[in-house]
Amino acid sequence: xxxxxxxxxxxxAEGRAANLPCNHSTISGNEYVYWYRQIHSQGPQYIxxxxxxxxxxxxxxxxxxxxxxxxxxxxxxxxxxDTAVYYCMPGPGAGSYQxxxxxxxxxxxxx
Amino acid sequence: xxxxxQTPSHQVTQMGQEVILRCVPxSNHLYFYWYRQILGQKVExxxxxxxxEISEKSEIxxxxxxxxxxxxxxxxxxxxxxxLEDSAMYFCASSRGGNQPQHFGDGTRLSIL
Numbered sequence: 001x002x003x004x005x006x007x008x009x010x011x012x013a014e015g016r017a018a019n020l021p022c023n024h025s026t027i028s029g030n031e032y033v034y035w036y037r038q039i040h041s042q043g044p045q046y047i048x049x050x051x052x053x054x055x056x057x058x059x060x061x062x063x064x065x066x067x068x069x070x071x072x073x074x075x076x077x078x079x080x081x082d083t084a085v086y087y088c089m090p091g092p093g094a095g096s097y098q099x100x101x102x103x104x105x106x107x108x109x110x111x
Numbered sequence: 112x113x114x115x116x117q118t119p120s121h122q123v124t125q126m127g128q129e130v131i132l133r134c135v136p137x138s139n140h141l142y143f144y145w146y147r148q149i150l151g152q153k154v155e156x157x158x159x160x161x162x163x164e165i166s167e168k169s170e171i172x173x174x175x176x177x178x179x180x181x182x183x184x185x186x187x188x189x190x191x192x193x194x195l196e197d198s199a200m201y202f203c204a205s206s207r208g209g210n211q212p213q214h215f216g217d218g219t220r221l222s223i224l
Contacts, residue, residue, distance in 0.1 A: 044154060097159045101153050
């Protein structure tokens with residue numbers, strides 16, 4: 001099983017970019033990297049996913065290294081509402097559709 | 112933007128009683144899921160459902176659990192005889208395809224007394 005490693009916590013000043021790293025050295029060649037977040041007392045929220053190329057949407061950017069062993073989620077201008085636990089994980093596929101959540105990174109955006 | 116809705120938001124039940132948690136997935140989604148999160152712990156997969164049958168389940172999803180799509184819009188999780196350790200947040204999710212992003216509801220907090 002692909003495993004991911006994330007720092008347990010990070011702080012970011014409001015208005016600055018938040019860069020959240022994830023190591024996924026055992027991810028297989030056809031597995032996407034998915035990012036979700038969970039704001040306190042809410043359900044997990046899908047942010048973004050990618051395979052090899054960098055991706056950007058209205059919420060965030062995803063930078064995946066060329067060897068696919070790590071990725072970085074970038075929130076370009078963090079707000080207080082971005083305070084949450086952020087999870088990276090291999091995406092569903094290849095006969096298994098379950099998402100496997102780890103402990104994630106607790107991001108605190110500070111005024 | 113379409114969203115997954117879950118009811119009730121909080122359910123309190125006596126141990127040994129049956130409980131049904133309800134979910135309305137996003138309307139054009141074909142895959143449905145249940146996850147749970149015990150307080151302070153990770154989100155755990157329970158079951159996935161497609162084409163009116165279970166496609167995958169975890170070890171947690173034992174004979175006490177069942178899922179059903181009784182009509183074209185609802186997706187339910189039933190726990191037949193609840194135990195204290197079933198106390199958790201239960202999240203429903205849906206996706207357009209099996210390898211597409213899953214979108215979650217805000218959960219039902221189940222408290223077993």
